[in-house]
Amino acid sequence: MSLIQHRIVQGEPICVGQKEVVPEAQVTSWLQRRATIGTDHSLGWGAGMVSIQPTALVERGPMGARRIPIRDETTRMLAGLAAGAVFVWFLAEVAVRLATNRGGEK
Amino acid sequence: MTLEEKPARKDHIDELFTRLDELQKSANVNAVFGQPVQVEGKTVIPIATVRYGFGLGFGDQEDPSSEVNSGGGGGAGAIAKPLGLAEITPESTRVETVVDEQRVIRAGMLLGAWSVFWIANALIRILGQSRRGECCGKCE
Numbered sequence: 088m089s090l091i092q093h094r095i096v097q098g099e100p101i102c103v104g105q106k107e108v109v110p111e112a113q114v115t116s117w118l119q120r121r122a123t124i125g126t127d128h129s130l131g132w133g134a135g136m137v138s139i140q141p142t143a144l145v146e147r148g149p150m151g152a153r154r155i156p157i158r159d160e161t162t163r164m165l166a167g168l169a170a171g172a173v174f175v176w177f178l179a180e181v182a183v184r185l186a187t188n189r190g191g192e193k
Numbered sequence: 194m195t196l197e198e199k200p201a202r203k204d205h206i207d208e209l210f211t212r213l214d215e216l217q218k219s220a221n222v223n224a225v226f227g228q229p230v231q232v233e234g235k236t237v238i239p240i241a242t243v244r245y246g247f248g249l250g251f252g253d254q255e256d257p258s259s260e261v262n263s264g265g266g267g268g269a270g271a272i273a274k275p276l277g278l279a280e281i282t283p284e285s286t287r288v289e290t291v292v293d294e295q296r297v298i299r300a301g302m303l304l305g306a307w308s309v310f311w312i313a314n315a316l317i318r319i320l321g322q323s324r325r326g327e328c329c330g331k332c333e
Contacts (some may be wrong), residue, residue: 092217118213136247137216139242168301172304173305188317
């Protein structure tokens with residue numbers, strides 16, 4: 088059985104003044120397990136991975152409720168750089184194609 | 194022989210599966226949000242991301258002399274990375290994220306090298322093409 092689960096979990100509210108703040112996180116987990124029972128042997132194994140990512144702080148007070156997202160700035164910057172790398176490669180390929188076509192027309 | 198006739202073996206498997214389920218379900222908010230700390234009238238909560246992996250296994254074999262040989266083992270690993278701080282005051286709540294500058298600088302240097310490689314590669318291909326296109330007049 089292999090199972091990937093996503094669930095949003097919330098923690099205990101933290102009270103500050105008249106408001107309370109509830110931490111919220113996303114839990115992504117994967118689990119794989121196998122078992123074999125034979126006449127003279129048995130074998131079992133299992134493996135899993137869990138990732139816990141904080142997603143937001145939910146603030147509830149007299150003015151109402153609002154959600155303050157928590158962003159992983161490092162991951163966003165690395166994703167931006169990865170997108171930049173793909174763009175540079177794409178631009179270089181387009182430049183070569185354009186130059187080659189222009190050369191062929193002559 | 195059926196599963197019911199092997200209660201000990203079935204128990205081992207049940208225990209293994211129960212432990213795996215417990216490890217999977219043990220993930221909660223407390224792993225990524227630290228204990229609130231009071232600093233200069235503010236409530237500060239450290240925030241991190243956490244990833245962990247685990248593996249368990251066992252096996253037993255009954256040899257012809259009816260002796261049972263068995264063994265098992267397991268392992269686990271975890272990574273926690275700081276993400277930022279939450280500052281809560283009665284007036285406001287804000288999240289200050291931290292950037293892993295070393296990782297970003299390393300990735301930026303890699304991007305620089307990547308860009309130089311592809312620009313040089315493109316120039317070589319373009320210039321090589323234009324040189325091949327120049328005719329000396331003797332080839333026809």
